[in-house]
Amino acid sequence: MILDCAVIGGGPAGLNAALVLGRSRRKTILFDDNKPRNSVTSESHGFITRDGIHPQEFKRIAQEELSRYPDVRIEKQRVHRINKVSPLFQVETENGEVYSAKKIILATGFKEVLPDIPRVKEFYGKSLFSCPFCDGWELRDRALAVIADDQKAFHMAKMVSNWTNDLIIFTNGSKVLSLEEQELLKSNGITINEKKIASFIGEEGMLEKIQFEDETEVLREGGFIAAEWKQAACFQSSLEYTLNEQGGIATDSWQRTNTEGVFACGDTRIAGPSQLIIAAGEGSMAAMSVNAALIEEKFKPEKKHV
Numbered sequence: 001m002i003l004d005c006a007v008i009g010g011g012p013a014g015l016n017a018a019l020v021l022g023r024s025r026r027k028t029i030l031f032d033d034n035k036p037r038n039s040v041t042s043e044s045h046g047f048i049t050r051d052g053i054h055p056q057e058f059k060r061i062a063q064e065e066l067s068r069y070p071d072v073r074i075e076k077q078r079v080h081r082i083n084k085v086s087p088l089f090q091v092e093t094e095n096g097e098v099y100s101a102k103k104i105i106l107a108t109g110f111k112e113v114l115p116d117i118p119r120v121k122e123f124y125g126k127s128l129f130s131c132p133f134c135d136g137w138e139l140r141d142r143a144l145a146v147i148a149d150d151q152k153a154f155h156m157a158k159m160v161s162n163w164t165n166d167l168i169i170f171t172n173g174s175k176v177l178s179l180e181e182q183e184l185l186k187s188n189g190i191t192i193n194e195k196k197i198a199s200f201i202g203e204e205g206m207l208e209k210i211q212f213e214d215e216t217e218v219l220r221e222g223g224f225i226a227a228e229w230k231q232a233a234c235f236q237s238s239l240e241y242t243l244n245e246q247g248g249i250a251t252d253s254w255q256r257t258n259t260e261g262v263f264a265c266g267d268t269r270i271a272g273p274s275q276l277i278i279a280a281g282e283g284s285m286a287a288m289s290v291n292a293a294l295i296e297e298k299f300k301p302e303k304k305h306v
């Protein structure tokens with residue numbers, strides 16, 4: 001059977017794309033190997049009607065809703081390869097199954113690379129986070145840290161100061177703040193610490209102290225850490241879509257990549273804020289775009305041969 005669309009990735013972006021496609025009566029398959037980056041956390045915030053929900057519960061509800069639509073099928077396996085075999089796409093899974101689809105939606109998310117600081121992974125997602133809009137409210141008014149050793153440092157410190165008056169920025173041995181930035185931070189009550197971090201200290205992911213290489217320590221209860229963002233998708237592919245400056249998949253406002261028939265949505269674009277509701281919105285838009293493209297193909301006037 002030729003599918004209308006194969007959606008790769010079943011986070012909020014892919015799930016919402018599949019919902020809109022199912023409601024549009026499009027034969028859709030959604031592949032997901034369930035390794036989202038927010039698996040380290042137990043609560044997702046900021047999605048109206050779902051504020052505070054466990055990420056896996058969010059997925060469970062979404063999959064249950066999709067089960068109402070007979071044209072949508074979920075395959076809980078990894079996509080290994082995607083090839084264009086004109087005019088279709090061939091999607092091959094890790095189990096060696098091959099599916100043919102008219103359109104592809106890439107919703108594979110991104111991976112973050114945390115700074116190489118001992119024990120950082122124990123705290124990430126529990127008391128250290130990357131996005132204050134996601135977790136700032138839960139950490140409000142506490143003794144917080146911003147940990148950033150690159151150009152994001154100044155911006156992050158300004159942002160996080162919205163949630164607490166007790167903020168220290170740790171640059172982990174780097175000199176990334178200009179004199180002007182240092183003055184601005186200090187005049188807003190933000191302390192700067194440029195020592196090299198030796199380790200994070202605390203129990204069960206709850207930060208208590210930051211320890212430095214010179215063996216001094218600073219008490220902190222949580223905070224925000226700058227991470228590098230990289231494409232999560234690592235399948236082989238003959239698709240030649242362009243990447244943007246951040247390394248994400250470039251799209252227009254209709255989620256179209258520059259490869260005809262290939263759409264991308266959510267974190268995989270590494271553009272703008274990384275949020276469930278934004279990923280879901282982009283998934284919806286990608287599905288409408290797929291639908292529009294299929295309708296245009298159906299109503300295309302046939303070429304007359306003379």
Ligand SMILES: Cc1cc2nc3c(=O)[nH]c(=O)nc-3n(C[C@H](O)[C@H](O)[C@H](O)COP(=O)(O)OP(=O)(O)OC[C@H]3O[C@@H](n4cnc5c(N)ncnc54)[C@H](O)[C@@H]3O)c2cc1C
Nearest residue numbers: 009011012013033035038045079109134266267274275276
């Ligand atoms: C610690 C932490 C806390 C967060 N808290 C919040 C919050 O409170 N509120 C909020 O709005 N956002 C939060 N986020 C951000 C949020 O998780 C992301 O913005 C959102 O999950 C992006 O959705 P997505 O569908 O684009 O990608 P993802 O949710 O990452 O989903 C991508 C899916 O695609 C699958 N996949 C990838 N490659 C393949 C393949 N080849 N084959 C099959 N499947 C594949 C992955 O396994 C994954 O399941 C948080 C993130 C982190 C790291």
